[in-house]
Amino acid sequence: MDADMHKILMALLTATISIYLSSGASAGYYSGKGVIANCGSNATYDNGWCAGYLGSWADGDIDMVRRKACIPSDTSIGTLKKVLMDYAEAHPQDVEAMGGGELLQKAFSRKWPADSTDDTVSEIYRKTC
DSSP states (O other): OOHHHHHHHHHHHHHHHHHHHHHHHHTOOOBHHHHHHHHTOOSHHHHHHHHHHHHHHHHHTHHHHHTTBOOOTTOOHHHHHHHHHHHHHHOHHHHHHSBHHHHHHHHHHHHSBOSOOOOSSHHHHHTTO
């Protein structure tokens, strides 16, 4: 193998490793601590981020959320945020240990517990909330 070919192979190997490592780092979820920091901030950007995170999490797969929490359909983002922040204040150990989605699930299922987790047909399940 000549020197030029060796340099090309080394560059490809380095690029492949860099892509692999960076994709693994960026694929992580938000931490509970990060979610609470943004949702507890007074900055306009952070408040918008929080509203987007809460809303997209709750709306992204509402049937999945409803399996463990019966969130009323008319619940506002402000109410979701208050429930989350109240839970975080009462359970700081969960904020440190959990991911953001898990923290939301815990907070919402404590506030709005589901009567059943059997929702093979969403419309039927919704009637049990």
